Amino acid sequence: MRESVYDVFARKERGDPLQHIGYLDAVDDELARVYAWKTYDEQNWFEMCVVPRSAIVPVNRTDGPFQSGRARSERPAPDMSAPQPYGGDS
Amino acid sequence: MSGSNTPVASPDALDGAARGALRRHILTLADSKRILGIRYSDWALGGPSIESSVATSSMAQDEWGHARLLYAMLKAWGDDPKEVEHDREPDAYTSLPALDRPQEDWAELVAAMLVVDSALTVALEGFSGGLFEPARSRVPKMVAEEAFHLDLARAWYKRLARGTDEGRSRLESASRSILPGTLAWLAPADDAFRALVDAGLTHDGQTLVGEFWDRCGGSLELVGVEAISTEPDREGWDDVRGRGPGHPGEEAVERARGARNRALLVE
Numbered sequence: 001m002r003e004s005v006y007d008v009f010a011r012k013e014r015g016d017p018l019q020h021i022g023y024l025d026a027v028d029d030e031l032a033r034v035y036a037w038k039t040y041d042e043q044n045w046f047e048m049c050v051v052p053r054s055a056i057v058p059v060n061r062t063d064g065p066f067q068s069g070r071a072r073s074e075r076p077a078p079d080m081s082a083p084q085p086y087g088g089d090s
Numbered sequence: 091m092s093g094s095n096t097p098v099a100s101p102d103a104l105d106g107a108a109r110g111a112l113r114r115h116i117l118t119l120a121d122s123k124r125i126l127g128i129r130y131s132d133w134a135l136g137g138p139s140i141e142s143s144v145a146t147s148s149m150a151q152d153e154w155g156h157a158r159l160l161y162a163m164l165k166a167w168g169d170d171p172k173e174v175e176h177d178r179e180p181d182a183y184t185s186l187p188a189l190d191r192p193q194e195d196w197a198e199l200v201a202a203m204l205v206v207d208s209a210l211t212v213a214l215e216g217f218s219g220g221l222f223e224p225a226r227s228r229v230p231k232m233v234a235e236e237a238f239h240l241d242l243a244r245a246w247y248k249r250l251a252r253g254t255d256e257g258r259s260r261l262e263s264a265s266r267s268i269l270p271g272t273l274a275w276l277a278p279a280d281d282a283f284r285a286l287v288d289a290g291l292t293h294d295g296q297t298l299v300g301e302f303w304d305r306c307g308g309s310l311e312l313v314g315v316e317a318i319s320t321e322p323d324r325e326g327w328d329d330v331r332g333r334g335p336g337h338p339g340e341e342a343v344e345r346a347r348g349a350r351n352r353a354l355l356v357e
Contacts, residue, residue: 003139024141030245034238035141038148 006032010048099223101166108289111282113167118332120160121185124346125338127153156232180343184331186275188268190338201264203243209276211236212301216293251312262313270323271334280329
């Protein structure tokens with residue numbers, strides 16, 4: 001199972017532009033949406049969404065910050081075997 | 091539910107049995123939220139990823155906020171919420187038995203996240219759907235905040251259930267161990283709970299348990315746990331506290347009360 005980088009976008013009010021507010025690592029969309037809400041909930045967002053970074057298509061350049069971040073947009077999920085199989089105190 | 095459909099603004103409008111039962115109900119909800127918050131906070135730095143730790147930290151804050159609002163409702167009974175929150179011994183706590191000891195690994199926490207947090211939310215939904223006006227106005231926001239707790243629990247439950255044999259086994263074992271006591275807590279078979287239902291202050295036990303399985307059954311089936319073979323454990327039932335035997339450990343209660351550092355406060 002691999003973790004992917006998801007970018008988090010949100011808007012404060014209905015008519016506001018969608019802003020990029022951060023990113024997170026998650027193994028699937030279900031966890032990504034919960035992590036996004038619980039990580040970036042310091043403001044009362046009207047709308048929030050997450051996008052797998054791998055789904056973002058470059059438009060004007062291939063060396064921008066988003067594209068340079070694609071190199072790390074997928075990596076193995078944390079090793080959840082011994083000695084601390086499910087996180088534990090490690 | 092039965093009886094009048096007139097909202098109850100104050101416990102003074104209830105007969106003695108329902109009045110006492112309602113206080114017990116609010117206290118067990120509040121205590122459970124307080125101790126669940128502590129159990130979540132144990133993982134604020136120990137989850138399997140930064141994101142999962144941040145999520146449990148945020149959920150701990152949610153639970154503590156909910157507990158504070160529920161404790162405040164007890165003022166209508168003449169209780170001093172400060173005393174209730176800070177001055178009780180562990181054996182006076184009425185929290186869910188599944189929370190009496192810390193979860194030892196992430197699988198245990200995920201099982202508690204699904205089973206215990208869901209039971210609490212189902213109980214809160216029943217409470218907010220009843221006639222007690224303060225619950226009707228204050229509890230729906232708590233229930234709304236709980237939606238992400240369930241989403242996280244389901245997502246992690248599925249991930250572990252479909253992961254390694256060891257992960258699945260631990261998840262199943264943890265789930266089976268906490269379900270019977272949790273079901274007994276959710277739908278007590280005692281006079282106080284009957285008084286609560288008869289006064290229209292919450293849903294009946296069958297409805298609550300049905301809601302619980304609707305919410306959790308799909309996840310629990312992933313590890314072979316089914317409603318039909320799961321019975322509530324009512325042995326040693328304590329009808330004063332509305333829970334099974336035992337109590338949370340001293341260490342958790344000390345943290346719940348803030349006792350360790352209270353002496354440092356200058357008031």
